[in-house]
Amino acid sequence: MALRDWPIKQKLTAMLVLISGLVLLLTSAAFAGYQYWSLRQATRDALSIRGRIIAANSTASLAFSNEADARELLAALRADQHIVAAVLYDKGGHVFAAYPAHVADDVVPAAPGPDGYRFERGLLIGFQPVEEAGSQRLGTLYLASDLGVVYDTFRLSGVIGLAVLAVALLAAYLLSRVLQGTIAEPILALAETAKAVSTRQDYSVRAPKLGDDELGALTDAFNQMLGRIEDQKDELQRYASDLERRVEERTHELQERNESLRRNAAELLAANSELDAFAYSVSHDLRAPLRSIDGFSQVLLEDYATQLDEAGRESLHRVRAASQRMGTLIDDLLKLARVTRAEIRTEDVDLSGMARDIAAELEGATPERKVEFAIAPGLKARGDTRLLRVVLDNLLRNSWKYTAKQPAPRVEFRSADANGGQAFMVRDNGAGFDMKYADKLFGVFQRLHSAADFEGTGIGLATVRRIINRHGGRIWAEGAVDQGATFYFTL
Amino acid sequence: MNPGKILLVEDNPDDVALTLRALKSNNITNDVVVAQDGAQALDILFGPDGKGPVERDLPAVVLLDLKLPKVNGMEVLQRIRADENTRLLPVVILTSSDEERDVVEGYSLGANSYVRKPVDFVEFTQAAKQLGLYWLLMNRAPPAPRRP
Numbered sequence: 126m127a128l129r130d131w132p133i134k135q136k137l138t139a140m141l142v143l144i145s146g147l148v149l150l151l152t153s154a155a156f157a158g159y160q161y162w163s164l165r166q167a168t169r170d171a172l173s174i175r176g177r178i179i180a181a182n183s184t185a186s187l188a189f190s191n192e193a194d195a196r197e198l199l200a201a202l203r204a205d206q207h208i209v210a211a212v213l214y215d216k217g218g219h220v221f222a223a224y225p226a227h228v229a230d231d232v233v234p235a236a237p238g239p240d241g242y243r244f245e246r247g248l249l250i251g252f253q254p255v256e257e258a259g260s261q262r263l264g265t266l267y268l269a270s271d272l273g274v275v276y277d278t279f280r281l282s283g284v285i286g287l288a289v290l291a292v293a294l295l296a297a298y299l300l301s302r303v304l305q306g307t308i309a310e311p312i313l314a315l316a317e318t319a320k321a322v323s324t325r326q327d328y329s330v331r332a333p334k335l336g337d338d339e340l341g342a343l344t345d346a347f348n349q350m351l352g353r354i355e356d357q358k359d360e361l362q363r364y365a366s367d368l369e370r371r372v373e374e375r376t377h378e379l380q381e382r383n384e385s386l387r388r389n390a391a392e393l394l395a396a397n398s399e400l401d402a403f404a405y406s407v408s409h410d411l412r413a414p415l416r417s418i419d420g421f422s423q424v425l426l427e428d429y430a431t432q433l434d435e436a437g438r439e440s441l442h443r444v445r446a447a448s449q450r451m452g453t454l455i456d457d458l459l460k461l462a463r464v465t466r467a468e469i470r471t472e473d474v475d476l477s478g479m480a481r482d483i484a485a486e487l488e489g490a491t492p493e494r495k496v497e498f499a500i501a502p503g504l505k506a507r508g509d510t511r512l513l514r515v516v517l518d519n520l521l522r523n524s525w526k527y528t529a530k531q532p533a534p535r536v537e538f539r540s541a542d543a544n545g546g547q548a549f550m551v552r553d554n555g556a557g558f559d560m561k562y563a564d565k566l567f568g569v570f571q572r573l574h575s576a577a578d579f580e581g582t583g584i585g586l587a588t589v590r591r592i593i594n595r596h597g598g599r600i601w602a603e604g605a606v607d608q609g610a611t612f613y614f615t616l
Numbered sequence: 617m618n619p620g621k622i623l624l625v626e627d628n629p630d631d632v633a634l635t636l637r638a639l640k641s642n643n644i645t646n647d648v649v650v651a652q653d654g655a656q657a658l659d660i661l662f663g664p665d666g667k668g669p670v671e672r673d674l675p676a677v678v679l680l681d682l683k684l685p686k687v688n689g690m691e692v693l694q695r696i697r698a699d700e701n702t703r704l705l706p707v708v709i710l711t712s713s714d715e716e717r718d719v720v721e722g723y724s725l726g727a728n729s730y731v732r733k734p735v736d737f738v739e740f741t742q743a744a745k746q747l748g749l750y751w752l753l754m755n756r757a758p759p760a761p762r763r764p
Contacts, residue, residue, distance in 0.1 A: 409683045409712045412735055416712075417630035420737035424637065445737075452735030459714075 134309045141301035142294055149293050153286040160282055164275045169242050169249060172270050175205075176242070176253035180266045183213055183255055187221065187263040195222035207274055209248060212267040213255070221264060237265035247272065311340040315347055328355035397466060404462045411455055419448040450582075457584035460515070461569070464591050469509045476504040476549065479514055480538045483521045494534075496525060501539035504549065506616045512592045513616075519585040520551040520612050526579055527555035527610065543615055554609040558602075566602055589614075620752060621647040623675040625657040625692065626710075627684050634737065635679070635710075638744035646752055649675065654687025658695055661702060674705055677751040680727075682711040682718060690721060697726040704758035706751055 131139070179198060186195035195213050202208045202224055210232045211224040218236045242251035253266040311334070318332035328351055334344045422441045430438065477500055484498040506513065521536060528534035531554055541550040558566065558573045565571045567590040570583040593600045596616045604610035622639070626632050632650055639648065651657035661674070678696070682689035689709065696702045708729040709722045722730050731747065734740050 405715060408715055412712045413628055415735045416634065416733060419735055420634040423737040449736050
């Protein structure tokens with residue numbers, strides 16, 4: 126397992142043990158180095174003191190060439206087991222006495238070296254001049270000591286050091302076990318909590334806070350974050366359920382509305398077919414008696430004219446006029462009903478051309494009337510050709526009719542501006558109307574003029590308005606009595 | 617039925633009287649056979665229960681109302697056009713209705729003409745005159761089918 130994958134507890138322990146081990150090792154190394162150096166110094170000092178003592182003691186032996194004395198003196202070095210060899214040279218540099226008695230030649234130099242103590246070939250050697258106080262030199266003392274003292278002491282120090290190291294490492298390990306908890310525990314708790322959150326999607330869990338240090342702050346922040354997430358999740362859930370509920374409500378509402386629309390449509394369909402049947406019946410049955418009334422009145426007028434006086438004939442004429450007016454009324458009502466039922470087929474309509482056709486038709490039907498038509502060219506709209514023709518026919522025919530008593534009749538058809546949109550306008554200089562009654566203009570059977578002044582059924586403008594409304598447009602009028610009338614409409 | 621006769625299919629006696637008067641006042645003196653409903657019209661043309669015609673010859677023109685008791689005008693027209701002997705017989709629909717669907721259906725079923733009865737009797741008389749002149753005098757009738 127790679128180091129980075131170690132559990133944090135092990136990492137912490139390893140770190141602590143490693144650091145304390147390293148510190149101990151460095152300290153021990155420094156201490157050992159110092160001890161080694163000072164031990165060597167001390168050993169050299171001790172050997173040089175011993176050398177000086179022996180040298181002082183051996184002056185007599187050398188001065189008198191007493192070899193036995195000298196050998197005895199050297200033999201006393203037996204007490205120090207570390208002395209490997211000791212040699213006394215005479216003035217000429219020849220070996221005078223040696224210790225031990227049969228010392229190996231390779232240990233004993235043939236002639237004395239320079240004075241002084243030094244480490245050589247794993248030994249501490251020293252050449253000490255032997256002199257009488259204040260007089261000439263008598264010889265040289267050679268001493269060779271192994272470094273056993275140094276090594277023994279050093280070995281002991283090493284063992285102690287290792288023991289200390291082991292104890293210290295154990296202590297560091299144990300201590301780290303205790304201390305790591307303060308760092309690792311909160312982290313482990315955080316990790317545990319995070320795991321619980323991610324696996325169970327449970328945002329209600331909280332990490333325990335184990336202190337007020339940075340980890341404590343981290344735990345707090347983590348818990349706050351969890352709290353916010355939990356709140357947001359709750360809110361989201363609320364929204365979601367709210368949305369679901371609203372969607373359900375809307376769906377229900379829509380279903381109800383659809384249902385009621387369907388019912389309305391069915392009712393409308395039923396009403397329409399009833400209207401159809403009614404209109405059909407009116408068309409057939411209501412007109413039949415009228416034909417009889419008119420027809421037989423005519424028969425009376427033709428066959429019995431001589432037996433009737435003027436008043437009788439006048440009455441019959443009135444009967445005929447009334448039945449014919451009723452015939453017209455029925456026809457107009459049927460037209461109105463048809464406009465309501467008719468299916469609208471939208472196409473491009475040339476209103477100018479249509480208006481010119483109607484004007485020509487009117488002029489053709491009553492050539493004795495002279496009306497000035499001012500029809501703007503190029504007026505176009507989208508709508509149902511037949512129905513829009515009914516509109517223009519009604520409006521232009523009205524203008525034609527109501528300008529009958531005007532000496533210079535003029536009828537105008539052009540476009541106008543209506544709140545920024547396009548409107549069409551039919552204007553005449555005829556009888557006009559009182560604006561007080563403007564709202565009654567478009568009502569069924571509503572007339573602002575007596576039949577004696579101007580004929581009419583009061584259905585034409587109602588039909589016009591119905592057509593305009595069915596095109597999604599608007600119609601309104603302006604006028605004044607004897608000042609003419611203007612009808613505006615949009616599509 | 618002699619050639620040049622008119623078969624008037626009309627249930628309203630007032631209309632029958634007025635039509636006859638209008639024809640007469642226009643000096644159209646052809647015989648007019650009146651059927652008071654669709655069934656009677658079919659009897660006259662095809663014989664009761666389809667057992668052959670009552671009269672040997674077909675009329676020069678049929679003036680056919682639409683709204684009739686028992687069998688309506690459209691059905692009568694359908695029967696006339698479906699029968700080998702009468703499929704070329706001139707039929708003029710003469711009715712109160714100016715409903716577009718009636719006009720369309722009438723022509724679809726093979727009517728030769730569609731005339732709406734005006735309320736104004738003077739106009740009606742004019743219409744009767746035009747009809748008589750056209751169908752009885754001007755129009756070249758289809759050749760009479762041979763009958764067994």
